[in-house]
Amino acid sequence: MFEAMADGLTALLSVERFLFMMFGVLVGMALGAIPGLGGVVGLALLLPFTFDMDPTAAIAMLVALSSVPVTTDTIPSVLFAVPGTVGSQATILDGHPMARKGEAGRAFGAAYFSSLLGGVVGAVILGMLIPILKPLVLLFRAPELFSLGIMGISMVAILSGRVPLKGIVAGGMGLLLSMIGIDKQEGLLRWTFDSLYLFDGLNIIVISLGIFALPELADMVIEGKQISSVPKQAMKGVGHGIRDVFTNWWLMLRCAFLGTWVGIIPGLGSAVVDWLAYGHAKSTCKDAALTFGTGDVRGVIAPESANNAKQGGALVPTLAFGIPGSASMALLIGAFMIHGLQPGPAMLEQHLDITFAIVWSTAIANIMATVIALCFTNQLAKISSVRINILAPLVTVVVFLAAYQATASIFDLVTVLLFGLLGWVMKRCGWPRPPLLLGFLLGGLIERYLFISVRAYGASFLIQPLVLVVLAVTIATIYYSVKQERKVRQLTGDTREGE
Amino acid sequence: MRATPSLLFTLFVAVVAAAMVYTARDWPMGTGLFPLSVGVPVLVMALIQLVMDAYRSMKPAGGQERETGDLQVDWTMSAAEVAARGLAFAGWLLGMFFGILLIGFFITVPVFTLLYLRYQAKEGWTLTLSLTAIMLVFFVGVFDQILHIHWLEPVISGPENFLRVLMPWLG
Numbered sequence: 301m302f303e304a305m306a307d308g309l310t311a312l313l314s315v316e317r318f319l320f321m322m323f324g325v326l327v328g329m330a331l332g333a334i335p336g337l338g339g340v341v342g343l344a345l346l347l348p349f350t351f352d353m354d355p356t357a358a359i360a361m362l363v364a365l366s367s368v369p370v371t372t373d374t375i376p377s378v379l380f381a382v383p384g385t386v387g388s389q390a391t392i393l394d395g396h397p398m399a400r401k402g403e404a405g406r407a408f409g410a411a412y413f414s415s416l417l418g419g420v421v422g423a424v425i426l427g428m429l430i431p432i433l434k435p436l437v438l439l440f441r442a443p444e445l446f447s448l449g450i451m452g453i454s455m456v457a458i459l460s461g462r463v464p465l466k467g468i469v470a471g472g473m474g475l476l477l478s479m480i481g482i483d484k485q486e487g488l489l490r491w492t493f494d495s496l497y498l499f500d501g502l503n504i505i506v507i508s509l510g511i512f513a514l515p516e517l518a519d520m521v522i523e524g525k526q527i528s529s530v531p532k533q534a535m536k537g538v539g540h541g542i543r544d545v546f547t548n549w550w551l552m553l554r555c556a557f558l559g560t561w562v563g564i565i566p567g568l569g570s571a572v573v574d575w576l577a578y579g580h581a582k583s584t585c586k587d588a589a590l591t592f593g594t595g596d597v598r599g600v601i602a603p604e605s606a607n608n609a610k611q612g613g614a615l616v617p618t619l620a621f622g623i624p625g626s627a628s629m630a631l632l633i634g635a636f637m638i639h640g641l642q643p644g645p646a647m648l649e650q651h652l653d654i655t656f657a658i659v660w661s662t663a664i665a666n667i668m669a670t671v672i673a674l675c676f677t678n679q680l681a682k683i684s685s686v687r688i689n690i691l692a693p694l695v696t697v698v699v700f701l702a703a704y705q706a707t708a709s710i711f712d713l714v715t716v717l718l719f720g721l722l723g724w725v726m727k728r729c730g731w732p733r734p735p736l737l738l739g740f741l742l743g744g745l746i747e748r749y750l751f752i753s754v755r756a757y758g759a760s761f762l763i764q765p766l767v768l769v770v771l772a773v774t775i776a777t778i779y780y781s782v783k784q785e786r787k788v789r790q791l792t793g794d795t796r797e798g799e
Numbered sequence: 800m801r802a803t804p805s806l807l808f809t810l811f812v813a814v815v816a817a818a819m820v821y822t823a824r825d826w827p828m829g830t831g832l833f834p835l836s837v838g839v840p841v842l843v844m845a846l847i848q849l850v851m852d853a854y855r856s857m858k859p860a861g862g863q864e865r866e867t868g869d870l871q872v873d874w875t876m877s878a879a880e881v882a883a884r885g886l887a888f889a890g891w892l893l894g895m896f897f898g899i900l901l902i903g904f905f906i907t908v909p910v911f912t913l914l915y916l917r918y919q920a921k922e923g924w925t926l927t928l929s930l931t932a933i934m935l936v937f938f939v940g941v942f943d944q945i946l947h948i949h950w951l952e953p954v955i956s957g958p959e960n961f962l963r964v965l966m967p968w969l970g
Contacts, residue, residue: 334941337946341946345945345946381870392870393870396870397870397871465844465847465848465851466848468841468844469812469816469841469844469845469848472816472837472838472840472841472844473812473815473816473841475837475841476816476819476834476837476838476841479833479834479837483829483830485829485830486827486829486830488826488827488830490823490826490830490834491819491822514892516870518885518888518889519872519873521884521888522876522881522884522885522888523873523876524884593870593871594871687920689916689919689920689921689922690916690920690922690926690930692888692915692919692920693891693911693912693915693916693919693920693930693934694912694930694934696891696892696895696911696915697895697908697911697912697934697938700895700896700899701904701908701938701942704899704904704948704951705942705946705948708948708949708950708951709951710899710900710951713896713899714896717892717893717896720892721889724885725804725808726808727870727872728804728872729804729805729808729809730805731808743837747833750833751829751833
C-alpha cells in the first residue's frame with residue numbers, strides 16, 4: 301500500500317500534471333467566490349475538455365477543482381452575508397459579524413487555515429479508510445440515515461438560541477417548505493398551485509440567498525455605513541486568525557472528523573455539514589451560547605474545517621462503491637469512466653496508485669488554495685471599509701444572477717425577493733433564520749428515509765442498535781445545549797418565561 | 800393589546816401553517832402523513848407563540864425587550880427612518896426585477912448599476928462608469944460567455960417593440 305501511496309504522489313509531480321492541478325484550483329477558487337456557483341458548475345464546464353487529456357492529469361485537475369470552492373466561498377459569506385456555496389451558510393453567523401467588527405482579515409485567516417487543515421484531515425482519513433471502507437459504510441442503512449436526519453434537525457434547538465419556540469416553529473416551517481413539489485412516494489403534487497416552477501420544489505440556493513443575503517444587504521443599506529466602521533489600522537489581520545486555529549485545534553479537529561463522516565455517508569448532503577459543525581461547536585465550546593452569533597471566531601473555524609473535510613469524506617463512497625454522494629461526485633464518477641476507470645472495489649485493487657493520486661490531489665489542492673487565498677486576504681478585508689452604497693448595486697446584481705442561474709426561471713427572482721422579505725421580517729421580529737434553512741435542507745432526506753425504513757422494517761426500525769445510539773447522542777446534545785442556554789440566561793439575568 | 804410587527808408576523812406564520820395543514824388533510828396516506836405529522840405540531844407551537852406575543856404586546860411599550868434571532872440588528876434608528884430607507888431599497892430591487900422582466904438582463908444590469916451608483920450612492924461619473932463597465936464585463940464574461948446561461952426572453956424584445964411600448968400611439 302505504501303508503494304501505491306508513493307506512486308500516487310510521484311504521478312502528480314510532473315510539471316504538466318501539476319500545472320493542470322493548479323488550473324483546477326484557480327477555477328475552483330473563482331467559482332467558490334461567486335455566489336450560486338460552485339464545484340458542480342466547474343466540473344460540468346471542464347469535463348468535456350478532458351476527453352483527450354492524460355487520465356491522471358485530468359482527474360487531478362477535476363478533483364482539485366471540486367475540493368477548493370469551499371475554501372473561497374467564505375469571501376462573500378464573511379463580507380456580505382451572501383453564501384458563496386450552500387456549504388458556507390453557517391459561516392455567515394459569526395463571519396459576517398466579525399467583518400462588521402473590523403475583523404474580516406482575522407475571519408478569513410481562521411477560515412482559510414481551518415479549511416486547509418480540515419481538507420488535509422479529510423484526505424488523510426480517506427487514505428486511511430481505503431482498506432476498511434466497505435463494512436463501515438454498509439452500517440448505515442435507511443433507519444440509521446433517518447436517525448442522522450433527526451440528529452441534524454435537533455440542531456434547531458441549538459441554533460435557536462434564546463428563542464427556542466420560534467426556532468422550532470421556523471424549523472418546522474422549513475420542513476413544510478421542503479415538501480413543496482412532487483411527492484417522491486406517491487407522485488402527487490403538494491402545494492404547487494399548478495405552477496410548473498414548484499413541481500421540482502424550491503431551490504436551496506435561491507432560498508439561502510433570499511433568507512440571508514438580501515436581508516443583510518438591506519440592513520447595511522438602511523444603516524448607510526460601510527460593512528465595518530472600524531478604522532483600517534485597528535483591523536485584526538490574517539495572522540490573528542491563523543493563531544486562533546492553533547488555539548482551537550481540538551475544535552478544528554473534531555469538526556474535521558465530523559465533516560469527513562458526513563461526507564462518507566451518501567445522501568446526507570453538503571449543505572448540512574456546516575450547520576452540524578456549527579451546532580456541535582455551539583453546544584460544546586465554553587461560553588458559546590453567550591458569544592456565538594456576535595462574531596466568535598470559533599463559529600467560523602467549526603463550519604470551515606468541516607466543509608473542506610467533507611470533500612475527502614465524499615470521495616470514500618465514490619471511490620469504494622461508485623456511489624456518488626452529491627452532484628459533483630456524480631460528475632467525478634463520469635470523469636473516471638471517461639478515462640477508463642470504473643469506481644468501486646475493482647478500482648481499489650487495480651488502480652490503487654490512481655486512487656492515492658486522488659487522495660494526494662485533494663490534500664495538495666487544499667494547500668495550494670489556502671496559500672493563494674492567504675496572499676490576498678488583507679486586500680479582501682479592506683473591502684469591508686468601502687461604503688455600502690458603492691457595493692450595494694454590485695452585490696445586488698450578483699445575488700440576482702446567482703438566484704437566476706439556479707433554474708433559469710423568472711420565478712427564481714420572485715422567490716429570492718419573497719424570501720428576502722421573509723428573512724428581513726424574521727430578523728427584525730427576532731425569529732432565528734438558520735432553523736428554517738436546516739429544516740428545508742433535511743426535510744426531503746428525513747421523509748425519504750422514514751418512508752423506506754417503515755416499508756422495510758415497520759416500527760422496529762426505531763430499535764435498531766445504531767439508531768438507538770444516534771438518537772441517544774441526539775437527546776444528550778439537546779439536553780446539554782438547553783442546560784448551557786439556561787446557564788447563560790442566569791448569567792445575563794434574562795429570566796423571561798418560555799423564551 | 801397592540802398589533803406589533805412581531806405579533807402580526809407570528810399570526811402570519813400561524814395562518815400559513817394552518818392553511819398548509821388544512822390543504823394536506825385530504826391527501827392520501829403516503830403523501831399527507833409527513834406534512835400532517837410536521838404541520839400539526841408546528842401549528843400548535845405557532846399558536847402558543849402567538850399567545851405569548853399577544854401577552855407581551857399588552858405590556859407597556861417600554862417594558863419590552865427586543866429579541867435577537869440570529870445576527871444583531873441596529874435598533875438605534877427610528878422605525879420611521881428604517882421603513883423609509885427599507886422601502887427605498889425595496890424600490891430599487893423591484894425596479895431591477897421589473898427591468899429584467901421587461902427589457903432583459905443585458906440592459907438592466909448595466910442600467911441598474913449606473914443609476915444606483917449615480918443617483919442613490921451619488922458617486923462621480925468616473926467611478927460610476929468604471930464600476931458599471933466592470934460589472935458588465937463580469938456579467939457577460941462569466942454568466943453569458945462561460946456558463947451559457949439560458950436568458951429569459953424579455954417582454955419587450957427588439958428595438959421595434961421597445962419603441963412601441965414607449966410610444967403606443969405608433970401602433
